[in-house]
Amino acid sequence: MANTESKSSLIVPGDATASCWSCGTMRATHFCSACGKVQPPVPVDYFSFFGFPRKLNLDAALLEKEFYALSRRLHPDVFVQSATQERSWSLEQSSLLNDAYRTLKDPIKRTEYLLRLEGVELEEQSKQATEKARATGELKKQVVPPDLLEEVFELNMHLEELRAQKKMGEDDPALLEEIGKAKLSLEEKNGALFSELKSEWKEWDAAVDSGSEDERKTIRDKMLDVVNRRNYIRNLLRDVNEAIES
Amino acid sequence: MSYSDKVLDHYSNPRNVGSMDKSSSDVGTGLVGAPECGDVMKLQIKVNPETNIIEDAKFKTFGCGSAIASSSLATEWVKGKTIDEALEIKNTEIVKELALPPVKIHCSVLAEDAIRAAIGDWKKKQEASKPAVMQAK
Ligand code: FES
Numbered sequence: 602m603a604n605t606e607s608k609s610s611l612i613v614p615g616d617a618t619a620s621c622w623s624c625g626t627m628r629a630t631h632f633c634s635a636c637g638k639v640q641p642p643v644p645v646d647y648f649s650f651f652g653f654p655r656k657l658n659l660d661a662a663l664l665e666k667e668f669y670a671l672s673r674r675l676h677p678d679v680f681v682q683s684a685t686q687e688r689s690w691s692l693e694q695s696s697l698l699n700d701a702y703r704t705l706k707d708p709i710k711r712t713e714y715l716l717r718l719e720g721v722e723l724e725e726q727s728k729q730a731t732e733k734a735r736a737t738g739e740l741k742k743q744v745v746p747p748d749l750l751e752e753v754f755e756l757n758m759h760l761e762e763l764r765a766q767k768k769m770g771e772d773d774p775a776l777l778e779e780i781g782k783a784k785l786s787l788e789e790k791n792g793a794l795f796s797e798l799k800s801e802w803k804e805w806d807a808a809v810d811s812g813s814e815d816e817r818k819t820i821r822d823k824m825l826d827v828v829n830r831r832n833y834i835r836n837l838l839r840d841v842n843e844a845i846e847s
Numbered sequence: 848m849s850y851s852d853k854v855l856d857h858y859s860n861p862r863n864v865g866s867m868d869k870s871s872s873d874v875g876t877g878l879v880g881a882p883e884c885g886d887v888m889k890l891q892i893k894v895n896p897e898t899n900i901i902e903d904a905k906f907k908t909f910g911c912g913s914a915i916a917s918s919s920l921a922t923e924w925v926k927g928k929t930i931d932e933a934l935e936i937k938n939t940e941i942v943k944e945l946a947l948p949p950v951k952i953h954c955s956v957l958a959e960d961a962i963r964a965a966i967g968d969w970k971k972k973q974e975a976s977k978p979a980v981m982q983a984k
Contacts, residue, residue, distance in 0.1 A: 723882075724883055726883075728953060731960055747878070749880075750879070750880050751878065753885075754878060754889060754907075754909070758907075835885070836885030
């Protein structure tokens with residue numbers, strides 16, 4: 602299955618301005634800014650965890666720098682002498698750190714995470730659309746565009762044929778060529794979708810600064826559309842490669 | 848994950864796999880996909896235009912075992928029903944019949960979508976052909 606990350610991994614923004622448990626002054630997200638003690642993790646989203654705005658064009662070098670700096674400070678070795686409580690907080694903080702880093706580093710995961718933060722239930726889209734169609738008696742709007750479905754279906758038929766042939770020890774150069782062509786076209790599409798997504802990131806980031814809620818929603822939905830199509834293509838490419846190599 | 852016996856039965860022995868002529872006027876075709884996993888399902892129905900009864904149904908699914916079982920079951924269920932009755936089939940009934948776990952609910956949604964899409968396609972064809980029939984008279 603494509604989306605293994607569950608909704609429950611989503612951390613909602615919380616109050617990061619509470620006071621430090623140790624010295625009582627204002628604390629930061631990870632360590633107290635006054636006394637330097639590790640803090641219990643506060644419920645923040647991954648962007649806030651790194652002190653980033655909720656934007657998609659992200660400075661990868663900065664993210665990496667922050668990640669390594671925090672990893673070092675949260676490393677278990679640093680806490681061998683500390684109280685049990687602090688040790689467990691540092692562990693929690695560092696697992697959060699790893700999740701946040703892995704999610705934000707990957708452009709697609711980052712986009713999907715943001716979509717979730719913005720209220721999209723990636724795993725529920727189909728069901729919601731079906732319920733709506735049922736209630737209104739209208740035809741359901743397919744989340745995936747029909748022409749892409751058609752292509753996916755055709756290619757799957759070819760792949761099935763290829764697998765059957767391989768089992769019989771036959772091979773059909775024409776079929777392989779057909780599949781090879783389809784693979785190229787899928788890779789092209791994949792690339793094109795990624796560029797499309799990147800240009801939407803720009804729009805999104807601009808809208809975070811100065812857009813209305815409606816504008817943000819529109820861009821959000823456009824990004825969702827691209828992510829959905831890309832999932833299809835990615836799964837298909839995986840199947841194509843498996844079938845060719847098997 | 849372990850599949851229920853009913854899923855396994857439909858999966859290893861799917862009913863009504865195949866296809867019908869997409870261009871035929873009494874055939875409705877539904878092609879749907881689940882964005883969650885990228886699976887695709889095609890379900891076709893053959894409807895008697897006099898009685899609106901679904902006389903035959905075929906499917907072809909590229910997807911997980913639950914999706915194959917759901918579509919196989921869906922073809923069994925729609926056969927012999929009128930299109931209005933078929934529209935009553937809900938994914939929750941498929942979930943119940945096949946004892947699908949929560950993560951597999953979207954697979955049953957796919958089957959309900961496919962039924963609706965096939966019926967929608969058939970209806971569209973009927974409407975498109977009506978004026979032509981009148982002209983012919
Ligand atoms: S896992 Fe996607 S249809 Fe079953």
